[in-house]
Structure formats: structure tokens, C-alpha cells
Amino acid sequence: MQPSLLAQLTVPPVSEVKTGDGGLDSTLITIVIAAAVLVMVLLLVRTLYVRRKAARALAAPKALAPQTATAPLVELPKVVLPAGEAEVLRLAEAEAARKSAEELRSQRAALAAEGKGAEAQALKDQEEAAKKLAYQAQKSAEAEEKKRHEAEREESKRLAAELLATARAEEAAAKAAAAAEEKVRIEAQAGQTLSGGLQKTKNEGFMSGLNRLFGGAPRAIDEGVLAELEEVLFTADIGVKTAQGLVTMARDKAKRNELASADKLKDVIRTEVARIVDLRASHTLGGGGPPHVIMVVGVNGSGKTTTIGKLAAKATAAGKKVVLAAGDTFRAAAAEQLDVWAVRAHAQLVKGKEDSDPSAVIFEAIKLAKENGADLVIADTAGRLHTKTPLMEELKKVKRVIDKALPGAPHEVLLVLDSTNGQNAIMQARQFHDAVGITAIALTKLDGTAKGGVIIGICDELKLPVAWAGVGEKVADLRPFEPKEFVQALFD
Numbered sequence: 001m002q003p004s005l006l007a008q009l010t011v012p013p014v015s016e017v018k019t020g021d022g023g024l025d026s027t028l029i030t031i032v033i034a035a036a037v038l039v040m041v042l043l044l045v046r047t048l049y050v051r052r053k054a055a056r057a058l059a060a061p062k063a064l065a066p067q068t069a070t071a072p073l074v075e076l077p078k079v080v081l082p083a084g085e086a087e088v089l090r091l092a093e094a095e096a097a098r099k100s101a102e103e104l105r106s107q108r109a110a111l112a113a114e115g116k117g118a119e120a121q122a123l124k125d126q127e128e129a130a131k132k133l134a135y136q137a138q139k140s141a142e143a144e145e146k147k148r149h150e151a152e153r154e155e156s157k158r159l160a161a162e163l164l165a166t167a168r169a170e171e172a173a174a175k176a177a178a179a180a181e182e183k184v185r186i187e188a189q190a191g192q193t194l195s196g197g198l199q200k201t202k203n204e205g206f207m208s209g210l211n212r213l214f215g216g217a218p219r220a221i222d223e224g225v226l227a228e229l230e231e232v233l234f235t236a237d238i239g240v241k242t243a244q245g246l247v248t249m250a251r252d253k254a255k256r257n258e259l260a261s262a263d264k265l266k267d268v269i270r271t272e273v274a275r276i277v278d279l280r281a282s283h284t285l286g287g288g289g290p291p292h293v294i295m296v297v298g299v300n301g302s303g304k305t306t307t308i309g310k311l312a313a314k315a316t317a318a319g320k321k322v323v324l325a326a327g328d329t330f331r332a333a334a335a336e337q338l339d340v341w342a343v344r345a346h347a348q349l350v351k352g353k354e355d356s357d358p359s360a361v362i363f364e365a366i367k368l369a370k371e372n373g374a375d376l377v378i379a380d381t382a383g384r385l386h387t388k389t390p391l392m393e394e395l396k397k398v399k400r401v402i403d404k405a406l407p408g409a410p411h412e413v414l415l416v417l418d419s420t421n422g423q424n425a426i427m428q429a430r431q432f433h434d435a436v437g438i439t440a441i442a443l444t445k446l447d448g449t450a451k452g453g454v455i456i457g458i459c460d461e462l463k464l465p466v467a468w469a470g471v472g473e474k475v476a477d478l479r480p481f482e483p484k485e486f487v488q489a490l491f492d
């Protein structure tokens with residue numbers, strides 16, 4: 001019969017497939033399967049190896065992490081405890097049972113040699129019992145020994161923790177002692193008094209002119225005296241407007257016959273100067289925030305960085321945590337100079353790359369100060385730019401960004417002015433004040449100039465208080481400016 005079409009198309013089962021040599025076929029299939037299995041096993045081994053290597057690499061830094069540069073390292077001390085009563089007893093029991101088993105074994109051997117099989121068999125049971133007892137006693141002794149080693153490890157850990165705590169306490173005490181020493185050192189740098197720093201202004205500046213006028217024999221107030229006063233004041237560095245005000249006041253009083261003599265005129269000017277400079281400024285370096293943020297501005301070379309360093313040293317000596325922001329990114333040397341002060345003052349410094357955005361650096365510094373619970377941030381800024389952006393525009397931006405970093409900040413905008421610039425300092429102060437709203441002034445280099453009278457002009461024209469007076473290069477040479485002390489130093 002002819003097979004149906006369907007039957008012709010049906011594929012026969014594998015077992016029915018016949019080729020020339022059935023034995024060779026099955027060998028080939030076996031080889032292929034074996035090769036595939038081998039490849040899979042190799043791949044699996046490789047994957048496991050790679051994973052383990054990666055896991056080890058990840059684990060490595062974790063193991064090192066606690067060993068920070070400052071954390072003292074303590075080795076685990078070796079602790080050896082004597083064996084306890086139970087352990088000794090169990091060991092003795094095991095030893096005695098072993099001996100007994102040994103004796104029974106030799107007795108049994110002797111009996112067997114004498115052909116006393118039944119007696120030897122009886123001893124065999126006793127020997128087994130002794131061996132069992134020895135084994136159990138040995139196990140109990142080992143358990144006791146394990147407990148003892150565990151106790152040794154615990155004691156070792158406890159001792160290590162104790163040693164670590166002692167080492168940490170010693171390290172903290174050493175740090176505190178060093179900080180206290182530094183504080184004493186900074187305080188011991190006596191520095192100049194304000195009066196000492198104003199010597200040139202007193203002996204060569206406008207005060208020397210006034211003293212010439214009022215010194216010597218008593219003089220009646222006449223037009224000659226008033227003309228001389230006008231000349232002295234207009235050539236002084238107190239500014240035209242202030243000089244004008246003082247002269248007008250003197251003339252008015254003379255007209256009203258309120259001035260009996262030139263001495264009286266000196267008193268009147270003293271009182272008026274005292275009134276003008278009596279603008280109170282805060283010297284606390286705090287009150288805002290926290291952190292309290294001071295933005296420091298001023299033309300290049302006015303003494304910004306030096307003043308920041310001195311303020312930072314004062315604040316850290318008073319126990320404050322200080323962060324300095326190297327916002328003058330236009331000169332590489334500016335950040336380096338601030339770095340030196342930061343180290344000296346034990347303050348933290350945040351700096352960016354040269355020519356990086358000053359606002360970004362200051363933003364980062366405030367962020368860090370907030371995270372670290374710092375009390376004070378003092379931000380340095382550039383005094384001159386190499387870019388097309390005008391300096392005042394850049395400073396306005398810095399101020400806006402500070403407010404973004406900490407709403408309400410900066411709490412102080414300190415303008416650093418070089419007193420040797422005389423009346424030009426008044427003009428600078430006006431420009432900075434218009435741009436960023438100055439809250440106080442630090443007047444530097446009073447020790448090297450006769451133009452200290454500029455303080456009077458600044459206070460009079462801008463109604464801005466002078467908070468700090470720089471009278472030298474040492475930390476202590478930055479004096480809190482006290483209006484009364486200033487007037488006394490000049491007039492008495």
C-alpha cells in the first residue's frame with residue numbers, strides 16, 4: 001500500500017533517524033553537550049570571580065575609613081585569663097578517665113593473651129564506658145575553654161575602648177591647650193593704642209595746625225583768627241563740606257559774641273567733632289544669622305584681606321567658629337594671602353579657582369558655614385576687576401547671592417578705606433555706599449599717615465560709623481574705633 005501524503009510528511013522520532021553510523025552520532029552529540037556545559041561553567045566561575053573582586057574593592061576603603069588623620073589608633077591588647085574551676089575539673093576528669101581506659105585496655109590484652117575471652121570481654125565494656133566519660137569530660141572542658149576565650153576577647157575590646165577614650169581625651173586636651181596658648185599669644189601682642197596710631201595726625205596733620213592757632217599766648221577772636229582757622233581746616237583732610245561747616249559755626253558764634261578767646265574756640269570745635277564722630281558701630285562680629293555674615297569691600301590695596309585676617313583672629317580668640325570666603329578670585333595671590341591668615345587665625349577657608357565666579361565661592365562658604373554650625377563668615381571681595389563688568393555691578397551681584405545663600409545676609413557690609421588717601425577716601429566711601437549700602441567702615445594705615453582727620457569727614461558727610469581703626473600690621477593693631485577715645489587722642 002502506498003503511504004499517505006501526511007505519513008510521508010511526518011518527521012520520524014529521533015530514535016528512528018538512521019544515518020550511516022548510529023554510534024558516531026551519539027558520541028558527537030555527547031561531545032557538543034559536554035563542551036557547552038564546560039563553557040557555561042567557565043563563564044559562571046569568571047562572573048563569580050569578577051563580582052568578588054568588585055566586592056573586595058568596595059569593602060577596602062570602608063575598612064580604612066575610621067582611620068582618619070587625627071583619630072588615634074589603638075591596638076587590641078592581649079588578654080589572658082586563667083582557666084576557671086569548672087574547666088580545670090573537667091580536664092582532670094577527662095585525664096583520669098583516659099588513664100582508666102588505658103589501664104583497662106592493657107588488663108584486657110593480658111586476659112586475652114591468657115585465653116580468658118569472657119573476662120576480657122567484660123573489661124571491654126568498662127573500657128568503652130571510661131573512653132566515653134573521657135570524651136564527654138574533654139568536650140565539657142573545651143566548652144569552658146571557649147567561654148574563657150570569649151571572655152578574653154570581650155575584655156580586650158573593653159580595654160581597647162578605654163585606651164581609645166583616653167587617647168582621644170588626651171588629644172582633645174592637647175588641642176585645647178594649644179588653642180588657649182594661641183589665644184594668649186594673640187592677646188599678648190599688645191599692639192598700638194589708637195592714640196599711638198594717631199600720633200602723625202596729631203603732630204603733623206590738621207591738629208598740629210589747630211594747636212599752633214590755639215597754643216601760645218591767649219588771643220582774642222577776631223577776623224584774623226577766623227581766617228587762620230579757615231585755612232587750617234580747608235587744608236586738613238576732613239573734607240571741604242565738614243571744614244565749611246566748622247568755619248561757619250565758628251563765625252556764627254563769634255558774631256554772637258559767644259567766643260571769649262581762641263581757647264574757647266578750640267573747645268567748640270572739639271565738641272562739634274565729638275558730636276560728628278559719635279556714630280555707634282557694633283564690634284561684636286555677631287548678632288545676625290547664625291552665621292553672622294560680613295561682606296568686606298574696598299579698592300585694591302586698601303587693606304581688606306589684612307583686616308579680614310585680623311577680624312578672624314579676634315573672633316576665633318573669642319571662641320567663635322569662623323569661615324573665610326576668598327571672594328577675590330581675580331588674583332591668585334589674594335586667596336593665598338587669605339589662606340595664610342586663615343591658618344594663623346584657625347579659621348576655615350573656602351576658595352575657588354582663579355577667575356572663578358566670586359559669588360559662587362561666597363555662596364559655598366555660607367553653605368559650608370551653615371552645615372558646620374559656624375558663627376561667622378567673612379567674605380573678601382576684589383578691589384579691581386580685569387573683566388568688562390564694572391566692580392560695583394559685581395559687588396551688587398555678590399550681595400544678592402549672599403542674601404540667596406542666607407536670607408537677610410550680609411548682616412554687615414564693611415568698607416575698608418586706606419586713610420593715607422585722605423579726602424579721596426570720602427569719595428570712595430560714597431561710591432561704595434551708593435552701590436552696596438555700607439554699614440560700617442574700617443579705616444586702615446592710620447599709623448602711617450597724618451590724614452587721620454578723614455574720619456571726621458566720613459562720619460559727617462556719609463553718616464557712616466567707623467567701626468575699626470587699623471594702626472599697624474599686628475592683629476591687636478586693629479582697634480575697635482571708640483569716638484570718645486578718638487576725640488581725646490586728638491585734642492587732649
Ligand SMILES: Nc1nc2c(ncn2[C@@H]2O[C@H](COP(=O)(O)OP(=O)(O)OP(=O)(O)O)[C@@H](O)[C@H]2O)c(=O)[nH]1
Nearest residue numbers: 300301302303304305306383444445470471472473
Ligand atoms: N601700617 C599698616 N599697614 C597695613 C594696615 N592694614 C593693612 N596694611 C598693609 O597694607 C597692605 C595691603 O593690604 P591688603 O590687606 O593686601 O589689601 P587688600 O585691600 O586686600 O588689597 P587687594 O587684595 O590688592 O585688593 C599690606 O601690606 C598690609 O600689611 C594698617 O593698619 N597699618
Ligand SMILES: [Mg+2]
Nearest residue numbers: 304305328334
Ligand atoms: Mg586682598
